Amino acid sequence: MGRMARNVLGGELETCSLDPLTGYRRDGCCDTAAGDTGVHTVCAVMSDEFLAFTKEMGNDLSTPRPEWGFAGLRAGDRWCLCAPRWQEALEAGRAPAVVLAATHELTVEWCDRAALIAHAVDPPAPSA
Numbered sequence: 001m002g003r004m005a006r007n008v009l010g011g012e013l014e015t016c017s018l019d020p021l022t023g024y025r026r027d028g029c030c031d032t033a034a035g036d037t038g039v040h041t042v043c044a045v046m047s048d049e050f051l052a053f054t055k056e057m058g059n060d061l062s063t064p065r066p067e068w069g070f071a072g073l074r075a076g077d078r079w080c081l082c083a084p085r086w087q088e089a090l091e092a093g094r095a096p097a098v099v100l101a102a103t104h105e106l107t108v109e110w111c112d113r114a115a116l117i118a119h120a121v122d123p124p125a126p127s128a
Helices: 048-056 083-091 105-109 113-118
Strands: 040-045 078-082
Touching: 040 083, 040 105, 048 083, 078 083, 083 105, 105 113
Parallel strands: none
Antiparallel strands: 040 078
């Protein structure tokens, strides 16, 4: 086993969601790997507004797809979102909330760190 994945806060990457089961590897974590061309590194909390936005953009996350074992997402579900899609949603004013402790450190290569923190459900403690 390699080095432990890190989150955007510098700590160990925490689990995003086991129900629904998320992640590029479907292990609950927003880790990334070779082959993950979408960069599924943002642990996002779904909102109706974001689900409508991503559907408009051609990625329907709310419709169940039983043939893929996918029940469809609802507001409040946590999901490993592609970093470029989160950034698109941010620029459109429709970015979902983020769980920083479960968002992979590489996310900052695609997304603005200050914007991630501004959308965090678990904002870092202010520095003394």
